[in-house]
Amino acid sequence: MPYSLIRGVNWIGDAVMTLPAIRCIRENLKTEKLDLLVKEWVAPVFEKDPNIDGIIYYSPSFEGPGGKIRGARILRARSYKRAILLQNAFDAAVLAFLARIPERIGYRRDGRGILLTKGVNFTEKTGTLHHILYYLEMLRNAGFHTTSRMPWIYIEREEHIKGIKMLSNLRRPVIILNPGATYGSAKRWPAQHFSRLASMIINTLGGSTVLIGSEKEVSIGKEITSMMEKEHQSDESFLDLTGNTTLRELISIIAHADMVVTNDSGPMHISYAVGTPLIALFGSTDPDLTGPPEPSLLGSTGMPLEYETDSPARVLRKTLTCSPCFERECPGRNTECLESISPEEVFSELSSLLPRKKAVFFDRDGTLCRDAHYLNRMEDFEPFPGLSELRKLKEAGFLLIGITNQSGIARGIVERSFVEKINRIFVERYGFDDFFYCPHHPDEHCACRKPSTGMLMKARKKYGIDLKESIVVGDKESDMELAERTGAKGIDVRDFTGGDPGKSPSLEAIVRNILYKDDE
Numbered sequence: 001m002p003y004s005l006i007r008g009v010n011w012i013g014d015a016v017m018t019l020p021a022i023r024c025i026r027e028n029l030k031t032e033k034l035d036l037l038v039k040e041w042v043a044p045v046f047e048k049d050p051n052i053d054g055i056i057y058y059s060p061s062f063e064g065p066g067g068k069i070r071g072a073r074i075l076r077a078r079s080y081k082r083a084i085l086l087q088n089a090f091d092a093a094v095l096a097f098l099a100r101i102p103e104r105i106g107y108r109r110d111g112r113g114i115l116l117t118k119g120v121n122f123t124e125k126t127g128t129l130h131h132i133l134y135y136l137e138m139l140r141n142a143g144f145h146t147t148s149r150m151p152w153i154y155i156e157r158e159e160h161i162k163g164i165k166m167l168s169n170l171r172r173p174v175i176i177l178n179p180g181a182t183y184g185s186a187k188r189w190p191a192q193h194f195s196r197l198a199s200m201i202i203n204t205l206g207g208s209t210v211l212i213g214s215e216k217e218v219s220i221g222k223e224i225t226s227m228m229e230k231e232h233q234s235d236e237s238f239l240d241l242t243g244n245t246t247l248r249e250l251i252s253i254i255a256h257a258d259m260v261v262t263n264d265s266g267p268m269h270i271s272y273a274v275g276t277p278l279i280a281l282f283g284s285t286d287p288d289l290t291g292p293p294e295p296s297l298l299g300s301t302g303m304p305l306e307y308e309t310d311s312p313a314r315v316l317r318k319t320l321t322c323s324p325c326f327e328r329e330c331p332g333r334n335t336e337c338l339e340s341i342s343p344e345e346v347f348s349e350l351s352s353l354l355p356r357k358k359a360v361f362f363d364r365d366g367t368l369c370r371d372a373h374y375l376n377r378m379e380d381f382e383p384f385p386g387l388s389e390l391r392k393l394k395e396a397g398f399l400l401i402g403i404t405n406q407s408g409i410a411r412g413i414v415e416r417s418f419v420e421k422i423n424r425i426f427v428e429r430y431g432f433d434d435f436f437y438c439p440h441h442p443d444e445h446c447a448c449r450k451p452s453t454g455m456l457m458k459a460r461k462k463y464g465i466d467l468k469e470s471i472v473v474g475d476k477e478s479d480m481e482l483a484e485r486t487g488a489k490g491i492d493v494r495d496f497t498g499g500d501p502g503k504s505p506s507l508e509a510i511v512r513n514i515l516y517k518d519d520e
Contacts, residue, residue, distance in 0.1 A: 001033050005080045005101065007092045008038035012266030013290065014131065015045045016273045018086050019151040021135035023445070025084060026051035028144045035078070044247035048154040050445045062095065072098035086135055105142045118142050131290055133301055140303060148298040148305045151273040152447040153251055160485040163252030170208035171236050172468070173258035173354055175201050177209055178267040179224060180217035187263050189281045189338045191220060195227035196343040197261065208237045210257065212250060212267060215243040256487060259354055261346060264290060272311035275457030279349055282317040283337035286324040291315050308447040309454035310461045314349050316341050355466045360393050360514065361456065363474030364404035367493050367505065368426065374408040376418055386507030387430045394431055396515055399463055402426055402435035403455045410441035434459065451481035471514060475505070
């Protein structure tokens, strides 16, 4: 099996923005083994990623002329066929060159063009692209077929359960506050603003706040805590995790918060890559380059767009002549660009973005209609009795949302138009508010195929759904795992067939279970 090497980037936020590019590399090199060379602190972003076969740490011993030779020997022993350099640095090209990797692909910039066998021109237009598109554009110009997508961090079931447990003692809504930014203080919203915002969340929303950050940012967390009233620091309303989580734990915690308020930093990028609603505060940097991406932006370069997941996000910034300056420290030493964003303004945006509605998510085949094993003919469509009872859920304030895996589309068994026709029947005849489907093959490792949570993330953004106050109803283990992964209640329709697996579930009983569960 041929081996290819991907040279990754050095910062967590940048690493998240390379995820769509890495998935495209996998799609283009399906028969090759892909290794990723990154620094150790970035590696957890990719730890569970099925698109990568192996991770090699870029060791400090690789630094300097002697280190490059040492690192090159290690890479040469693996007989890589090609190196794809997502990192811009001259250093990345030198290492691949010294390792005698035959094909070396990357942007022709920073004086390294002579070391590349397939250099992609870095143009003025390239420099204006959002960084997600920047990496994809390099691949497209190098001859790869590219698809634009939202970044997606893969989280395992046990990690989801752990993330939920770590936040379980806090009052909802649980709002994560990320006051740090590794790049420098010019990207940090003032500590006193974070403290004021925390008080508003606890007092006005009746919720709780969680401080996050690295070990280097513990002092920022302590500064914020020192300004908070003691009654706001109870176990139910406040949790300071600054310096106390691994990166994988942080990813899981962010995935289960109700909202994240963050500077332009690694946790901001993690937030949208796990689907969590966020408020992003920008000062010295440009959200057009590194902000939370919208589907319209991801589709702006003309490459195909796969809409697998989404994240509700708002960017707050002030238009000043000095911003963005891209400096680590404010040249004027006052960070007016961030100081002038008031806690009240952030709280107002937070309150309007916070998901509040509840929904019942129904699987389709085997739950709402007979599972015909790749339903592709109208004559095989058999809706179950009792579907009209589902309207009682709407009367009780629930949205009705369908979610269905339809890999038959990717397998060439089912037409996409037919899937949409059947789904419309549930909307038009039975009162469903919407119906989402995943058209991908399991081997595509998409964000939307259950038990992955992408379809629910899209529904949350579109309708403002509070997933932890919602319910997933289905007939498969993937449906129940989806409920676990999102913190929703799971109802297995197999418990409502009277013990007969060939019998259709009693939808009436399921409705009663949802509406009157407290009385049963």
